[in-house]
Amino acid sequence: MTDSTMRWAGRGTEPDAVDRFYAVIPAGGIGSRLWPLSRADAPKFLHDLTGSGETLLKETWDRLTPIAGEDRVMVVTGRAHRAAVEAQLPGLSDRNIVLESEPKDSSAAIGLAAAILEHREPGVIIGSFAADHVIGDLRRFRQAVVEAVVVADQGYIATIGIVPTEPAIGFGYIKRGAGLEVEGAPSALLVDRFVEKPDLDTARGYVDSGDFLWNASMFITRADVLLTEMAKTKPDLVRGLRRLAEAWDTPDRGAVVDQVWPGLEKIAIDYAVAEPAAAAGRLAVVPGDFSWDDVGDFASIAKLQSGGRGSDLAILGARARVLADSSSGIVVTDSDRLITLIGVDNIVVVDTQDALLVTTSEHAQRVKSVVDALKLSGRTDVL
Known part of the structure; x- marks a missing residue:
């Protein structure tokens, strides 16, 4: 059975936009709240923290490959973790592992993946999913991803917000906005605003109101839309990312990385893209009614x-x-x-x-x- 056949077996009537979907797994950070288990040379995504026998990274790969296909999953990680990542993911192709010479936060990591994939495949839709989260009910997860892909195909930046099960204070929140009339994405809404981690009383109010979702930092968007939105607030960062992408599949990659990467701004994608896009009415959310945990401590x-x-x-x-x-x-x-x-x-x-x-x-x-x-x-x- 070919990879393409495995990918689409049981797909049914999923939208054509899913054909252009590419999953991106940012695998960075040391998980400092999980010290001394999680270290710089063995970060939390390389550990089995659920007792399943698989690392968090492998579990992430296993839930994304049935949607995107093994040949359409990209991992962005540090140079020091290349061997461990490749050992965990033997199906990961060499062209789909992107190595950071030093950590630059999520805007650079996800933005570089977007720039490379857009350069290779104009019109590609990407989805970013952290390597160290735990998710249950894969059927509902897939359904939410497919709806988000449909919304992204309409030019929005989409995120999947988790339906809260308790007034957690360790997560940020997303306030639901008006509904979107997008065929194939019946549960999609505009995002009214992002809210930073609240205190307990505020979190209780959010959950009781039913108007808020947990921010799981899952972003699905056309790569060109992501870069355009990022350029509105961080033009220098995007210029650097596009320069890297142009050289990525050429013999000049190493020299350009050494020249450009150290100067890239270090900023989270929530601040560089998601919050400004929400304020401009360009950010949508698909509620995810499945169990989720970022294994933060x-x-x-x-x-x-x-x-x-x-x-x-x-x-x-x-x-x-x-x-x-x-x-x-x-x-x-x-x-x-x-x-x-x-x-x-x-x-x-x-x-x-x-x-x-x-x-x-x-x-x-x-x-x-x-x-x-x-x-x-x-x-x-x-x-």
Whole structure:
């Protein structure tokens, strides 16, 4: 069976625009809230954090290839992670791995993928999906992606907003706007505005109102539209990206990357593109009614492992030796050291060869401050 046949088996009557869809997986960042498990040389997308036996990156690949096809998935990652990414994804073609010489945030990563793909295939529709998210109900996920592709084909930048299940304070929110009359995308809406991470009372109000969705930073758009919108606020960045794209498939790539990449502005795509597009009425949202988590901290992993019950002790690690009595939370270990817990609730224990973290689920978000302190103190050997 050919890759094309595998891709479209069971597709049914999906719109023709899906034929021009290309999935982009930005695989960057170290996941500092998951230190000391996640490190610069082994970021969180290269770990199995769900107990499935697959890394987050491989799970992302597995849910996108049935929609786009193996030959139409691009991964943007750091040079240091090339070997690990290729080992995880043997179906990834060499021309579809884009290496960053240094991290420049999501605008440069996604924008470069868009510029390369538009240069190769004018009119291509791209979708950006982070390498380190956990998603359930793949049928509903696919349905949301297909609707977003249809909306993108009409010239909008589309995002998939997650229907919230609780008043989470670790995510940004999207306020729903008026409905869009786009055939093939019945649930699509305009975005009224983006909202930064709220406090708990505000988040409760958002969820109770039914007017807000979680911002999962999934963006689907024609590549040329993305670059045009980005150029309105960041023209120098787009000029650099287009220059890189023109040289990408030529012998001049290395020299141009060395010359251009260091000078690119470091900015998140939410600020450079999504928020300005929303203000201009050019951003649409498709509600995603499926389970989603960005695995932002160890409390998130504990919830995933316990199925959301919040009362069990989750244990991750092939060699884990844990003895627990009346305890809950999570233990993550890559050693064979015996870990004993007695009468502790919502504990977080992360045991690695050179660092030990002990905190609670309540304070799991504060792990990032430890990483920042280690950087300031120059103790980069454990980062």
